[in-house]
Amino acid sequence: MRRVTQDVLIGAVFSLLCALLSRALFFSTGAPPAPAAQPKAAEPAWPELAQSATKVASYEIEAKLDTEHHRIAGRETIHFVNRSSAALNELWFHLYLNAFKNDKTLFLRSPFGAGRSGDKAHEYGYVDVKKLTIVAGDGRDLWAERDRHSPDDPEDETDLRVPLPSPLEPGRTLDLELEFEDQLPELVERTGFVDNFHFMGQWFPKLARLLPSGAFAHFAFHAQSEFYADFGDYDVSLDVPRGFRVGATGSRVRESETPDRTRLSYHAENVHDFAWTAWDRFEARSERIAGTQVSVLYPPHQRQNAEAELASVRYALPHFNALYGAYPYPTLTLVHPPEAAANAGGMEYPTLITTGGPWYSTFGGTHVIDVVTTHELGHQWFYGLLASNEHSEPFLDEGFNSYAEAEALESRFGAGSVFGAFGLSVSSTALNRLFSAARGEDEKVNQGAAEFATFRSMGALVYSRTAIVLGTLARVYGSQRVNHALGVYTRKFRFQHPTTADFLGVMQSELDSQAVIALKQALTERGTVDYLVREISNAPISAAAGVFDGPSGREQKKPEAPRPAAEFASRVVVYRHGSLQFPVQIALGFEDGTKQLRHWDGSGFTFNVDNVGPSRLVSVNVDPEQRILLDDDRSNNWLSTGDSSAPLSRERALYAAQLLLGALGP
């Protein structure tokens, strides 16, 4: 009995120690290291910040949510100003809820589930416009004269043209009134319902963006594409069943209740979309961060995730304010959808972002909550304030934002910005490089979202490769310089709709011409680069032998007797494959332990690194600091005549094998 007690006690002590160690190793909440100093907000030569957008389309909407049938009855007034240079004979409306109307729509008909989530609709959704009239007009229903389907696509009703009864001259305003009814789908991508959880994105009839030429930038809703719209002001009244908590774009300005309904009014200025959510199980946290009222709506039992999201905003909001210009809105709402509605997570709308992750997301050393929150917050600049065309130039928002996200996360967490536990750390840059290198040559980065062969391809190129292109520039030309250039771009085009040309124009003025050439090639021409070495050559130097005719006559020199050479001529040829050209460092190692660092500006396709010295060249490492993240293949960047027996890997593999044998065998 004494022995049994002793065994139980020993086992219990061991178990207790195991529990403590497991907690330290696996269940760390990922407490970050001391964050790096935040960038300074006031740098010289920043362009002045615009205070307001040029407003083209402003909306007043009244919406009543029926949570039982998942319907919205809506009434909408659009104040439209023709700010183009041409008279308008027509308007283009985006009715993106119709993307979920049936399996033949442009969005849903891909047999491969081309959307971000790859989801198909289970319960379909659509928007019916009941009536469209001109305010103070003759009451004629313009909707009756609309096109019945999207251009060249009889199966799709997400992009419809409405002829105007008379041309709208430049500078003239037009007030339109619509009545509409939404049937929400069961959640597809971001929009719809799951039980009582409702998320409304792209839920109201919305005008396509009016270009300065007088054309509309209109497009049917493609599964790989996001959005593009004009800035304006939004006044939205939401009527929901009592007990439902609501999160929405803008600031809540009024709230009233009846015995069974709640009516909430929201106001948002200088934004280009309005999204909202309603659920009767949301819990809420709110905090003032960097002058902005930040609210988090989260499911029950996810307080830890909500705290992690607030911590991310506490770091990233001032960080982005300093780098890209101050966040101009008074509120920011974070929505953490319930697990069953996970597809609603990870999306951006003006002043509202959705995050996501299961309840245990903060355990185990992963920074998934921080990654999603920081990424979506970054979109408040790269999408929200710089409202580029996400359909035709998606890299301008997703790509730059992926770079901004990686920069902020690495400045906060260091090398373990994506994962850091159990002795292993994975950085955002490493992960972006993995995806970028795997698919970097498949397609070009700068093309329309719908043009990418697959969403995976688009993800690798638009998100990861763009981040790696900017990351390479930052490592080669200095992160401060590149971040400054990006800061100039975000300030100069704040509340505007910048294009690739606008971006390259800023880079032209802020960076070297060689950097801009590389940037253009990498983004628009499928540019690649691979530095490599093939062999190291050493030759002993001895006195020249042979017959020499000199001023004193002919002289014959015999070859020296063999003896250890006093000097060696060493050479290694560094090759550059691909069209991109970056200056690169080359580290040389000699037999006597000395090291040298050489510089190649990257011009030409080969570079001879020659040395004459007392010792043989034994190793070469091209780009030893891994600055050129775009380098296609890192395994050919080095050579060494020394031991390549991989001792650390051998040790780890041996230990893993011993553990495996222990588990499998006796």
Next chain:
Amino acid sequence: MNDGTTTRLTWLSSAAAAGMLLWISRTLLGLLVSYPIVLAIRASAMSNGPDGDAVLFQPGSLLLLELLRIGAPWLASALRVALLLALLCAISELVPLALALDLLRLPGRPLLERTRRALRVFPGFLALGAIALLVQAALLLAPSLLSAALKPALSSADERLRSLAPIVLIGLGLFACAGFGALLDIARATLLQREQRELPDRAGRGARAALAHALLCFRRQPFRVLASVYPSIAGGLLGFLCAAWLLLRQDPMMPTARALALAFGAHQLAVLFAIGWRVRWLAAALELSAEND
């Protein structure tokens, strides 16, 4: 020195010899199992630089992920070969295990005699191993099936319950596997003891009889069986976690030679610690088997 002390010292030296034997065999077989993986890493050229494979362990894992990208085809093949080798090595390791049990049971016998006995019990050990593999696979499959069956019922439950239920079920499965592992060791001990006693009844020296005897031991003294194996299982886990915790604290910028020495030391101490507690359990298994035989 009295007889008790002498017996104790003899047992300790036998236990140390048994432990060393198990460690040496596991290390040699481990080298064999890990060799394809090391070859694949070397083939990727990722360790050909002046810093060798230290670059794979840099913070951020930029080049570790590059190895996974570039070397994926070789690594996948190497992993398959390594798993096959691991299975063969696990079978081979039954011989040193039989020798270790023999050392614990009868100290001071000639090596040749022990080896002959170990080889004689090998088919029985193999049969027991096959039975254990099947039973343990079933014990791990059952929780997975149960989790799948429970999924619809839990669909409206708290999400924490939904995600924890399969983990708890798999934990129970692992616990049952460990329990069956203890039975297996008692059966092995029985097999060896009956071989040593050279029972005339061949059926009595078979794997089925040994397993039946192990079950009898468990029925008679369930608490003692579980209590005796408990430190061995917890000790193995503790050694692993301690090594991980220690290496987590090492300076990532440490020179390769020191990092290698530290990692090797910590890992091998963890393996030795686990083996030490296992030897103690094997001695207890021999005792349990003898007492009930």
